[in-house]
Amino acid sequence: MLPEPTTAPLVEVVDERLRGVRLLLKRDDLVHPDIPGNKWRKLKHNLAPARAAGRVLTFGGAHSNHIRAVAAAGVEHGFETIGVIRGEEHLPLNDVLAFATACGMELTYLDRATYRRKGDPDVLATLDRRFGPYHLLPEGGSNELGVRGCREIIAELPDFDVVCCPCGTGATLAGLALGLGPRQSAVGFAVLRGGFLPEAVRGFTGGHGGWEVDERYHFGGYAKVPPELDEFAEEFTRRHAVPVERLYVAKMLYGVYARAAAGEFKPGTTVVAVITG
Incomplete structure (x- = not known):
């Protein structure tokens, strides 16, 4: 069975470069060897409909950690x-x-033009005829059940001012935003460019506020890891003995440090960074 998420520890980062900002890492990357971090969160409440249907169909790129996690969950459940x-x-x-x-x-492939239309009725109808019935899980596990799982992170945190996460589809940020208390806020650091994330988050949160998407630190887009970002991640690991995943987590941590250096996070602010795996 999947372990309870409370097994994910909190680690404090002491670093003069943070300019007096208190940084806590929520090590959600440690909750499961094959289904870590927000993948676990998004799948948690999707397991019941998946078992009921007996089959899950989902989407992802060739290097998608979501694809890997869903495959592992299918074996376990x-x-x-x-x-x-x-x-x-x-x-x-x-x-x-x-x-x-x-x-x-079972793997099947869609050309990139068709994949961009993966939510269109004609594309889904073709998949239904070939593979149905199944529980349909959107790319990244980003549906209402996935947002519900991400919201539960907030209850596991100590008192904080700002909670941060990397942002690919927006579901993790949406869940965090929905769990915020008074005077708390959430920042999602976009890992790809395109400007679509605010709309995606609004789709899950409605009129709930207290969140923002910071699109300054995607370093050119998804899977772009220039030397500056790689060196930052290497140094962070040397200083704090925490491995840093490059495509998502490194961009968030870089953004947290940049905002602290610029005074956008004031000295004395308690920031929690969710290490999503």
């Missing part, structure tokens, strides 16, 4: 999994897709 992968098939499979198929996931 006894439902079939189908991964709809963006782009063309490439053999041999990379490590993520090889792991997924080893877990029994």
Whole structure:
């Protein structure tokens, strides 16, 4: 069974570069070896409908940690999994897709133009005819049940002023925002460019405020890891003995440090950064 998320520790970072900001890391990357961080959170409440349907169909890129996590969850919880992968098939499979198929996931591929329309009725109808019935899980696990799981993070935190997370689809930020108390706020650091995240978060939160998307630290887009970001992550690991995942977590931590240096997080502010895996 998946471990309870309360097993994820909080780690305080002491670093003069934070200019008096107190930084706590929520180590959600440690909750499960194959289903870490926000992947666990988003899947938690999707497990019941997945088991009821007996099969899950979901979407992701060829290096998607979400695809990997869903495949692992299918093994642990006894439902079939189908991964709809963006782009063309490439053999041999990379490590993520090889792991997924080893877990029994069936892979199918959509060209990039069709993948961009993956939510359109005609595309879903084609998938239904081939694979249905199934529990449909959006890319990244970002549905109302996924947001509900992410909201539960707030109850596990000590008193704080700002909670931060990396942002890919917006569901984790939406969940955090919905759990905020008075005088608390949430910041999501976009890991890709495009400007669509605020609308996505609003779709989950409605008129609930207290959150923002910071789009200054995506470093050129998804999977872009220039030397400056890589060096920052390496130094962070040397100083604090915390491994830093590059595509998501490094961009968030870089943004937290940049905001502290610029005075956007005032000295004495308690910031919690959710390490999503």
